[in-house]
């Protein structure tokens with residue numbers, strides 16, 4: 387579905403090499419996690435996957451087609467097929483628009499039936515359609531962004547720190563929702579987080595990023611259960627929920 391080869395992104399003005407030789411593939415139906423601390427290049431990578439930015443070197447392909455240097459008019463398919471959910475729904479939802487219009491905007495037309503269907507899918511009441519973003523809680527606003535992302539029936543959902551602004555209980559609910567939607571809509575998921583526990587909950591494969599490089603990549607069970615890279619071990623050791631997670635991976639009972 388997605389193939390990235392030797393991707394480099396240098397922010398010349400600040401002389402930052404945000405991505406250095408990043409390569410990976412995401413197969414259809416996969417739940418691909420990208421984990422790494424703040425500043426490791428995750429959001430830079432997301433922008434390149436979505437062709438919102440151009441690489442300094444390397445390639446990004448979507449279903450076998452290079453997208454890294456296509457002009458905007460040739461990216462219309464990608465603007466439907468790949469949707470992004472961001473960390474901060476308040477920043478990505480227009481406060482002056484009703485939920486109805488926010489959710490149907492990517493469709494380019496009004497469709498009350500489709501809006502109702504999407505709101506139901508993300509667990510919001512149908513009367514949410516007439517309300518405005520500020521009338522909802524943080525978790526509900528993230529549900530609105532997810533509904534909007536699903537509107538054009540994408541094949542790939544990219545989520546960049548989608549639960550990092552939410553508190554623990556709500557976070558679990560949104561992760562469960564994402565899990566359910568990925569199945570229900572047969573999505574391919576690219577899930578970005580600085581939080582290993584969160585990635586563990588939704589992903590089957592994971593790439594660990596550090597200073598613009600992927601230092602380790604593999605099945606979640608393998609990377610979390612038997613990390614090969616020193617940095618992955620450090621990240622795991624710093625994860626607050628590590629004992630319970632590790633016990634489960636290693637076949638023990640939940641603490």
Ligand SMILES: Nc1ncnc2c1ncn2[C@@H]1O[C@H](COP(=O)(O)OP(=O)(O)O)[C@@H](O)[C@H]1O
Pocket residue numbers: 397400402403404422423424425426427428429430431
């Ligand atoms: N638009 C930009 N201009 C200059 N530097 C940037 C820009 N975006 C990100 N960076 C720098 O690139 C590095 C990676 O940032 P980012 O991709 O946002 O990391 P992450 O999402 O993992 O926190 C950081 O050093 C950041 O300061």
Ligand SMILES: [Mg+2]
Pocket residue numbers: 428429430546547
């Ligand atoms: Mg980021």
